[in-house]
Amino acid sequence: MSPTTLYGLCGAALVGIGLYGLLTEPRLLRKIIAFNLVGSGVFLLFGVVARRGADAGLGGDPVPQALVITGIVVAFSATALAVALLLRLHETGGGVTLDDEAESPAAERSKP
């Protein structure tokens, strides 16, 4: 197996790991982290396609590489917005987890 294929399989596994976290983890911050894992797994698959397209003396196809760079920046923007939403939710007394059992600060305050 070539190293490129190995990293391709790695990217495929990363998407699975991230998705699992996104589905099963009730804490919102952890969902954001898991979502970033899915994203970087997809980028890695792009990287494998780029590496396989090495041609004309280049180490890889520059087009998918440039797309990944754009993707990383857009992923950061989305993460920043998600974190800001989460912190605002926290400040206004909303829960930061989807876990029903956990006591949110708001629920505690409304107790007699």
Add this chain to the structure above:
Amino acid sequence: MSFELNYELLVGLLVLTTAAWSVAARDSYSATVGFVSYGLLLAIVWMQLQAVDVALTEVAIGSGLTGLLLLGAAARLRATEVRVVTRPSIALRTLAALACAGISVALAATVLTLPQPAPSLAAEALDALPATGLGNPVNGVLMAFRAFDTLLEKVVLVLSLVGVWSLAPDLGWAGRPRLLHPFADDGVLGFLARTLPPLGLLLGLHLMWNGADEPGGAFQGATVLAAMWLLVLMAGLGDAPQVRARWLRVAAVAGPATFLAVGLAGMGIAGAFLAYPESHAKALILLVEVPMMLTIALVLALLVAGPPEPTPDR
């Protein structure tokens, strides 16, 4: 199995382990630290895939800035971390694991059956590169061949800043972004904030200027500048600007605005939106890159700093 592949196997396993850790760790702060190490290891993978530009971006933005943002959030939410997190039932988790494993297997099968020989635009990109006056094909794609993507991505950056700022409480508009660790420190942080910025400034500009021909570019350079600014702010050596400051808003849109203006001018002088006349391509690309770098550095730092908050009277 050769030594090479053993090394790559090791890096791959480390990447997967840190990824699994950032999902499975009990404490969100540890998970975030795991995510930062994951980003650094992933940059090694990008180096192995001969994508130096991507490796630089991953290490600077994917691991560095995202890590800083998440660490700040994790520290702030630490009080909400309940001891026992009730995850979905075992049956549901098994179902989720099976579904995710299925997706991974499908993706892996796709990787193993990618067409041979691989399609590539490398030759075309390299053929057309001399017309742009650039030597780094990745930057050629970013600034010329797929300039539309890059323009839209700048717009996304500014829009997400607008989104983050809109989350400010009403009184916050007169304030400044809350800093991550607002304490004056004469220790290591203060020392670094005094000594690193000149070197960082030089490195950032070098990355941008050299990005024309070597790995690097406006993005990677701007991220270094953003990091230097954040360092100064975090050490309490400078004030974050008020978000209503006019210069700040002008600077935040200067990059995309110049890009758009040059793009529209291209319709007149080169016959298409975002086209450059061949004789002046390099000059025009630089004209776009300089304000773009300023905008990226500013917006990245402000996105990490978060929405403005009301400040007590000074």
